[in-house]
């Protein structure tokens with residue numbers, strides 16, 4: 001049986017009002033931030049939220065602030081009506097879908113000229129990075145940075161990504177004012193960064209990390225999988241398969257990280273992928289390790305065709 005239709009809120013102040021009135025009635029609120037084109041991974045976050053809170057909010061917002069101009073903002077998949085149906089298929093459904101048109105305010109000059117000039121200067125100087133948000137000349141200029149954790153792995157090839165994520169998640173936290181927020185461990189570095197930000201900036205929110213959901217063949221579920229050709233989708237299984245082999249090897253005593261990283265890199269290259277990174281880092285601080293001792297996570301990003309995929313496996317030996 002389908003759950004009831006959620007309330008769809010597109011306006012920040014209406015969202016805030018709803019949360020305030022629910023909190024005044026003593027209800028707890030769980031937030032699941034997403035960029036839409038939902039799949040079972042997202043629904044697992046909602047199911048987890050149901051276990052912990054009275055009310056659930058799923059946000060659907062493709063945040064221009066976390067995409068560099070060279071990235072895939074314009075082709076990011078969306079299917080709002082399909083998303084609502086999927087959310088209603090979860091027992092208990094969702095109370096609110098927060099789906100803002102835009103979460104950023106325009107500059108006080110209205111034109112954003114100053115920002116455009118600044119962006120041009122940075123590009124000409126060859127230093128500094130800009131996101132799609134700045135390129136459009138919007139007046140937003142306040143950013144949240146989790147300085148050390150954002151530097152490695154995805155932060156290296158996507159230099160504005162975590163700045164954009166931390167900022168938009170802070171905005172969502174301020175607008176929705178949840179008690180709990182749910183993030184997938186598929187985006188492992190993102191989850192760690194949000195936890196650190198919440199601790200460092202005293203957000204009164206508990207961040208819950210939810211286990212990764214995979215397709216039956218082992219591919220990590222991801223909205224971008226829809227852009228994989230059937231051939232590339234098969235080749236992409238090399239990520240999960242090589243990570244699983246590395247984990248088995250580590251559990252049997254092969255703990256040298258260079259050897260393990262090489263084995264994964266070679267398997268992905270041989271399958272026809274391009275490696276962005278293969279890193280073994282400690283689970284909390286995300287510092288690279290030479291040898292596996294204790295709790296680490298093996299994180300990979302690789303391109304298959306025009307699609308960049310990420311995956312990881314936690315290893316505890």
Ligand SMILES: Nc1ncnc2c1ncn2[C@@H]1O[C@H](COP(=O)(O)OP(=O)(O)OP(=O)(O)O)[C@@H](O)[C@H]1O
Pocket residue numbers: 033034035036040041042044045182183184185186187210211212213214220221222223224225
């Ligand atoms: N397979 C998955 N298992 C568990 N959580 C997931 C999975 N995929 C995404 N999530 C989580 O859902 C939330 C929203 O993610 P997002 O909307 O970017 O989806 P996505 O599938 O990760 O998309 P992308 O293709 O951009 O990687 C994040 O917290 C993310 O970690």
Ligand SMILES: CC(C)(CO)[C@@H](O)C(=O)[O-]
Pocket residue numbers: 033034035061063066165168169187190
């Ligand atoms: C957390 C998030 C919704 C912020 O835009 C996004 O990075 C995502 O979907 O993982």
Ligand code: BAL
Pocket residue numbers: 035066187
């Ligand atoms: N789940 C991560 C969102 C992004 O790649 O932009």
